[in-house]
Amino acid sequence: MKRICFLYCMIFVFLLMPNIVGATQSRDDGLSQFMFGISYNELLDTGDIRSHKAEFLAGEEIQGVFEEYDTLLYDKKNGYMELHLDASPCDCPGKITAAAYAKRNGGYLFLRNKETTCIYRHVNGIVASEPITSYMPVGFGLQMFLPEHFSLPKNDEAAFFLTAEIPRQGTTTTLQLKQIPFGLYVPSTTLLIDDAPLALADKAKEVEQINDPQLSLENGSFYKTYHNIHESALIFFDPEQFNDEAYPTELPKKELQDMLLSGNLSAIGEKDRHILEKLGAYASSYPPITLEHMSERFRFFYMVYQVEQNLVWDTCTMEWDSVAGRFRITKKWLSRKKPASFLEFLRDADFWVAAC
Incomplete structure (x- = not known):
C-alpha cells in the first residue's frame, strides 16, 4: 500500500513539474521585462522585429528596428540585449545594454547600462533587478574607492554614479565611478546612487526637495x-x-x-x-x-x-560568482587625472544645461 501511495505521489509531482518550471520566469522573459516592461513574446510582436520573429526564436544574432528609430540587437544565445538610440530626442544618440547573469539556484541578475552623448543633461549608468547590496561585493559603497582614513561627509545629495561595460559574452564586467553633472539633484545619504535617474528636466518634484x-x-x-x-x-x-x-x-x-x-x-x-x-x-x-x-x-x-582628490581607484573589472550571486572585483585602478586645484576642478566639471 505504501508503495502504491508513493507511486501515485511521484506521478502527481511529475505531472505538476511543467507548471512548476513554467512558474519560474525564463531568461528571455526576464530580460525583456527588465528592458522594456513587456514579455518576450510581446517584444517579438513589436514593430519591425515582428518580421524577424523566426530568427529571434531560432537564437540567431539579429537586429531589427524597435519602435520608430531605435535599433535592437538581441543575442539570445548569450542573454544579451543592445538598444541603439539612433535618433533620440534632442539629438542625444547612445545605447542601452543589458545582460542576464545566471545564478546557481536557477535565477538571474539582470543588469542594464545606459550611455548617451548628453552627459550634461542626463545621468547615465547602471540599473539592476536587485538592490546594489545584494549583487555587489559585501560592503560595496563609495568608501571602497577611498582610503580608510577619509571620512565621507554627511549629505543628502548624490554626487557620483556607476557605469558599466556589460559583456556580450562571458561575465567580465568593467565598472566605473563617475561624477553626476552639477545641477542634477538626486537624493542620497551616501553621495552615491546605484540607479540612473531621469534628468531633472523631467522631474521637477526632485527640484522642489531642495x-x-x-x-x-x-x-x-x-x-x-x-x-x-x-x-x-x-x-x-x-x-x-x-x-x-x-x-x-x-x-x-x-x-x-x-x-x-x-x-x-x-x-x-x-x-x-x-x-x-x-x-x-x-x-x-x-x-x-x-x-x-x-x-x-x-x-x-x-x-x-x-572626494575626487582622495580617490584611490575609480575603475575595476569584476567577475560574476554564480554560486554567491555576487560580483567579485579582480582588478582596480585610477583611470582619471586628479584636479590640481579646486579652481581647475570647477573649470573641468560637467554642469547640467537645458536642451530642447
Whole structure:
C-alpha cells in the first residue's frame, strides 16, 4: 500500500513539474521585462522585429528596428540585449545594454547600462533587478574607492554614479565611478546612487526637495540659476579675477572664501554681502542668487572636489560568482587625472544645461 501511495505521489509531482518550471520566469522573459516592461513574446510582436520573429526564436544574432528609430540587437544565445538610440530626442544618440547573469539556484541578475552623448543633461549608468547590496561585493559603497582614513561627509545629495561595460559574452564586467553633472539633484545619504535617474528636466518634484524657490524649472530659470552659480564660482575662486580692483571687499578674499565654504556668513558685512550677491548676478538677465544659496552650492562643489582628490581607484573589472550571486572585483585602478586645484576642478566639471 505504501508503495502504491508513493507511486501515485511521484506521478502527481511529475505531472505538476511543467507548471512548476513554467512558474519560474525564463531568461528571455526576464530580460525583456527588465528592458522594456513587456514579455518576450510581446517584444517579438513589436514593430519591425515582428518580421524577424523566426530568427529571434531560432537564437540567431539579429537586429531589427524597435519602435520608430531605435535599433535592437538581441543575442539570445548569450542573454544579451543592445538598444541603439539612433535618433533620440534632442539629438542625444547612445545605447542601452543589458545582460542576464545566471545564478546557481536557477535565477538571474539582470543588469542594464545606459550611455548617451548628453552627459550634461542626463545621468547615465547602471540599473539592476536587485538592490546594489545584494549583487555587489559585501560592503560595496563609495568608501571602497577611498582610503580608510577619509571620512565621507554627511549629505543628502548624490554626487557620483556607476557605469558599466556589460559583456556580450562571458561575465567580465568593467565598472566605473563617475561624477553626476552639477545641477542634477538626486537624493542620497551616501553621495552615491546605484540607479540612473531621469534628468531633472523631467522631474521637477526632485527640484522642489531642495526647498529653494529659485530652483523652479519654469521658463528655464533652473538652468539660469545654475549657470550663474557656476560662473560666480569660477570668478570667486580665481585670484586673477576676484581681486581688490574688480571687487573691493572689506574682508580679505581668502577669508571670504573660507566663510562661504564653511557656511559661516554672520561675520560678512553689508558691503561685502552686496558685492558677493552682485557677483551671483554675474549676467544681469538671470535671476539673482542669495549668499546663502551660493554658500550651500560652493560647499557641495568643494565636498565633491575633496572626494575626487582622495580617490584611490575609480575603475575595476569584476567577475560574476554564480554560486554567491555576487560580483567579485579582480582588478582596480585610477583611470582619471586628479584636479590640481579646486579652481581647475570647477573649470573641468560637467554642469547640467537645458536642451530642447
